[in-house]
Amino acid sequence: MVKLLYLKMVRDMRKSLAAYLICILVVGVGFCGYCVLSVAADHLTASQKALYESSAFADGFAEVHEAPAAMSRRLEQIPGIGQAGGRIVKEVRLADTGDEEAYLLLISYEPGGLDVPMLFQGADALQGKRQAVVGNAFLNARGLEPGDKLRILISGKEVELEITGGGISPENIYIVRNIAEMIPDPETYDAAFIPYDTMAELFGMENLANNFDFILLPGYTVEDVKEEVETLLDPYGCYRVYGRKDQTSASIMESELEQLDAMAAVVPVLFLAVAAIILYITMHRMMDQQRIQIGTMRAMGIPRKIIGIHYLGYGAFIGVLGGAAGGLLGNVCARPLVEYYRTYFNLPEASAPISMKYLLFGILLAGSFCALVSFQASRRVAASAPAEAMRPPAPKSAKATAAERIPGFLNLFTVPGIMAVRGIGRNKKRSVLSLIGIACAFMITATLVSMNSLLDVYLLDYLQKLQKQDYTVYFEEPLKTSRVTGSVQSSLIERAEPFAEVPAVLMGDEAEMDVTVQAIPRDSELCHLYDEQGRTLHVASEGVVISVHMARTLDVKVGDQIDVKIAYPQERISSAAVTGILEQYLGTTVYMSCEGLGKISEYRDVCTGLFLKTAQGAEEEVRELFEESPVVAGVQSRQIRLQKWDTMMQSFELMIGCMVFLGILIGLSVLHTSALISFEELKRELSTMMMLGLRPGQCLEVLSVGQWILTAGGIIIGIPLTFAASRAISLTMTTEMYSIPDFASVDALAVSAVLMFGAVFVSSRLMLGKLRRISPVELLTERE
Secondary structure, three states: OHHHHHHHHHHHHHHOHHHHHHHHHHHHHHHHHHHHHHHHHHHHHHHHHHHHHHHOOOOEEEEEEEEEOOHHHHHOOOOOEEEEEEEOEEEEEEOOOOOOOOEEEEEEEOOOOOOOOEEEEEOOOOOOOOEEEEEHHHHHHHOOOOOOEEEEEEOOEEEEEEEEEEEEOHHHOOOOOOHHHOOOOOOOEEEEEEEHHHHHHHHOOOOEEEEEEEEEOOOOOHHHHHHHHHHHHHHHOEEEEEEHHHOHHHHHHHHHHHHHHHHHHHHHHHHHHHHHHHHHHHHHHHHHHOHHHHHHHHHOOOOHHHHHHHHHHHHHHHHHHHHHHHHHHHHHHHHHHHHHHHOOOOOOOOOOOOOHHHHHHHHHHHHHHHHHHHHHHHHHHHOOOHHHHHOOOOOOOOOOOOOOOOOOOHHHOOHHHHHHHHHHHHOHHHHHHHHHHHHHHHHHHHHHHHHHHHHHHHHHHHHHHHEOOOEEEEEEEEEEHHHHHHHOOOOOEEEEEEEEEEEEEEEOOOOEEEEEEEEEOOOOOOEOEEOOOOOEEOOOOOOEEEEHHHHHHHOOOOOOEEEEEEOOOOOEEEEEEEEEEEOOOEOOEEEEEHHHHHHHOOOOOEEEEEEEEEOOOOHHHHHHHHHOOOOEEEEEEHHHHHHHHHHHHHHHHHHHHHHHHHHHHHHHHHHHHHHHHHHHHOHHHHHHHHHOOOOHHHHOHHHHHHHHHHHHHHHHHHHHHHHHHHHHHHHHOOOOOEOOOOOOOHHHHHHHHHHHHHHHHHHHHHHHHHHHOOOHHHHHHOOO
């Protein structure tokens, strides 16, 4: 009996092979995505753990202006701190890099101490020698190796360093010059690790440190010791004290791992939901067709339990096959994803065996879920009495549907079109399920298309709308503004605007944020601030302009007072009014006027950099002029940054395009499955219409009109779902360094609607091919 029922299942599946293959494909894609994301997250977590242990990554950090290195011993006396160390952290520019600006973040270390580099090649640098362990990604990007020389600029003087090795530490897993850069570029910015004695000699900081790291004792958190650390270091200009979770590199890594876990949880649910719709529609149609077979089996004494298990096996078979295929493919595809992440995250290798855990979980979950769907679709007929099961289903209602009652509505359609409209109303369950599937597909497609606009909001708007300068010049130390502006009078420079950047802390009633205050001229033309409505903002003589991200985090609005703490050269806490909220979601820059900064700090009539607008064709001369100055720490070109982002966006858009294709594939799967079932149901009617002289293209309207209507309805339902998904992503992916706005846009919705209608067109073309292969005479001579 079991063998006969198995053969029957195989025969039934062959009859609707296309629908079942689509279902297997959807399940497989869903669990492939689940396995890829989960396995990649496991590999990255293992790599991260290995790096943290090898590097002795600290639990907390304190940034100061300059303090005795021996203060680390005082830090160890604070209850909760086990080990502490003092280091020197400085950013330098590389010499002779041509048109390209390149910088290194120099970090001192002592072998056996905290935050040491994990070597990938070569050996440690020797104390007292001008040697360095340079970021491994930097060496690979520039084709360097141990034994090569690097020339850096310190206070305008060239210093040569020997590369002894390549390595990484948790502080350069994901290293960017500032958070507004977003994506690392190891060729132009990375870390280099130099013995403390060498760093102290290079920068004249013997027995001094500007950064402290420490390990906490079990049971303690950074918040437990933060106040005492700040009190101890405040006399030396303590800028900020923060934990591992707020360290930029580690924070971004943790955020990415959390996002991978969240996506791994969502992806299989979405695809299983779509697979359930396809499977239910297919199974429900088959159960109506096999009522007589079920009644006969019941009359022969086959228990309803056996019949139920038989039909449950359809879904179990689909789920197991799709889950296994997706799990195996996902394990294979995880490696390329891990390698893709390693182009942005500097992590050591981790073993990558096939994960049986996710493979088995995928098989069990997909098999159980699809079996449950089959059971739901078949239980009513399978549990009925033999006589009832053998009775044909009651004819569907012939009453006019709600759409037909709309005056003039049917006049919009031909006779085949009216048949399609009536078919929607008389197959309510199938129509509702198709609507849900199309709405889900539209939501996925529209959400992914909308994500392209995030790059515009995050970076291109920042580089094109907010910044108007050609170059940004950074000084080694604060300089008198009057001296700087007097020295840059040149026909090569159309406009020069000084600015001052100061580390600070914004303190609200319930939260606080570490920020950088950037003071600009009140009449600035090279730094264009604007609000969410696109209106221009100007810094006032007093008060601050903060970003949307900060306003949300601190729960403040225009007109509210907020405390600003500036630690150096003298700690001052001042109250300032929020005079504007800037449409910026990335970074931690607060804007105010130069006069306003002077009122709340000791930074009066000083600047730490210049915004430059150069004369046409003079860009190169101006850059070279400033790069040769001993007081200049760096010169950054806005145009070069834009060019890099254009290149990076191409890779991002390709990835988004692949995911958008999956969304369209889901919509096409639902539409084509529904059309296939309608085709099988109406095959005799379609043959009759063709015998009466209608062409296949005219008969197609019986199927396609319904698809167009259902797709339009699915899009209407999918629009609020897209906005809900956008809001959910915005809330779950917000961190202290950035937030994500509600990014669903009208343009993205329009593009997605066109793509979904394109899926309808493809489905219609496929069905037209089937119609052309119908032989009306043969079909009409068959018995029903």
